[in-house]
Amino acid sequence: MKAVLLILCSAALLGGCGKDEEAAEPVRPVLSTVVQPQVQAQLGRFAGTIQARYESTLGFRVSGRIARRWLDVGAQVKPGDILATLDPTDQQNQLRAAEGDLARVQAQWINAQANARRQQQLYDRGVGAQAQLDIAQTDLKTTGASLEQARAAVSQARDQLDYSTLRSDNAAVVTAWRAEAGQTVSAGQEVVTLARPDVKEAVIDLPIGLAEQLSKDLTFTVAAQLDPAVNTTATLRELEPQADATTRTRRARLTLASTPAAFHLGTAISVNLSSAVTPRSELPLSALLERDGKTQVWVLDTQQKTVALRDVTLIDRTASSIVVASGVQPGERVVTAGVNSLKPGQPVSFDEDAQ
Structure with missing residues (x-):
């Protein structure tokens, strides 16, 4: 009789333990990521060069x-x-010819001066005719004009030689x-x-579609291709109005905020384009749970080590990621794998150092 009671008691105890184990939720290991705020939208990365803002093509x-x-x-x-x-042979010959003409006209002008003085003296003594004086004075003025013309021709010939x-x-x-x-x-x-190397700028070619959407709030980050640590920011100075018929791109010229010493003329650069946007967060596509027309994610309670569903608003989706406008806060941790096998309040384990 004692043996039967002992067996019954043991069976009752074992039955109670089994119910407790069934009631306890299993702790499920999950992968997670921390929500990072995003205030800049990346529009692309393009190759370019450092060029002089001021260039001039000279000719003779x-x-x-x-x-x-x-x-x-x-x-x-x-x-x-x-x-x-x-x-300079042709220009030298022209100069010599002009100088010869000048010497000839100077001699004529000297003679005209002497003749005009002589006729004036004769007229003053009453032995010269007014007509002769008028002719001499007119010849002096004409010769003076020819002298000025000859001097201008010499000056022009000297300029031509200098050119x-x-x-x-x-x-x-x-x-x-x-x-x-x-x-x-x-x-x-x-x-x-x-x-002129004193003022430099970045030059890149942009696809037509992107070039037509450029706005003043765009931020350009310019870095040397061989050493990305050498970088600066830039703003759009000029966008060529006509696209290249072959590449279907439009050339953009950027004013650099500063000019690192390593930015020599012809330096190959990499330019990243970003634009200010309303705060948003990018998450892996695997974090998304879609049920009954809702878009949701599992948010981790890092203190209790449990999960809870949270409705989120999507503004973009790619083959590998989603962009969330609302529903999660920066610094919160979101489950990124196994989202279909969780349930609210389920205990989980995760790597707290995972980002």
Whole structure:
């Protein structure tokens, strides 16, 4: 009898333990991420170069054959430095001819002065005719005008000779030669391109669709491709109105907030575009739970180590992520895996260092 009672008591105890175990919720391990606020929307990343804001293409002001190029591409020049010279033979001949004409007219003017003085003296003594005096004075004025014309011709010939030497107007860097020594060029033809290195800007090509949506609140982050640690911000200065027919892009020129020393002319750069947006958060697509037309996520209670469903508002969705406008707060932790096997209040374990 005692043995039977002992067996019955043991069975009752075992039955009670089983009910407690069934009542306890299993602790489920989950993956999670911390909600990070996003106030800038990334619009893209583009390659570009550092260029001079001010460039000028120079040419000779007279025609002729280029006798010599004094500098190569990449050379730095100061104001007044010689870039190239023409064969000056034609200009020298013109100057000599003009100087000869000037000497001839000067001799005529001296004779006209002497004749005018003589006729004036004769007229004052009463032995000269008024007509002769008038002729002498008119000849003096005509010769004086010819003298001024001859002097102007000499000055012009000297200028033409000076124009056969091409000089730099500013401190700059030679970036391109468009004519070679021995080549005959016409007046105004492009010969050399100079870039002023004191003011630099970033130049990139943007797709037409993006270029048409650019706004003033856009932020450009400019970094050197070889060393991203060298970077600065920039603002849009100019957007070319016409798209390139081949690439279907429009060129944008950006004013740099500062110019790092490593930003030399021609430096390859990477430009990130971002725009200010209303606060939002980006989460993995695996965090999304869709039921009964609702979009929800599991939010972790890090103190109680349980989960709760939270309705969220989506504003964008990609193949790997969602962008949430409301429903979660920065710093909260959201489950990113196994969302279909959880239920409200379920105990979970998670890696508190996971971001």
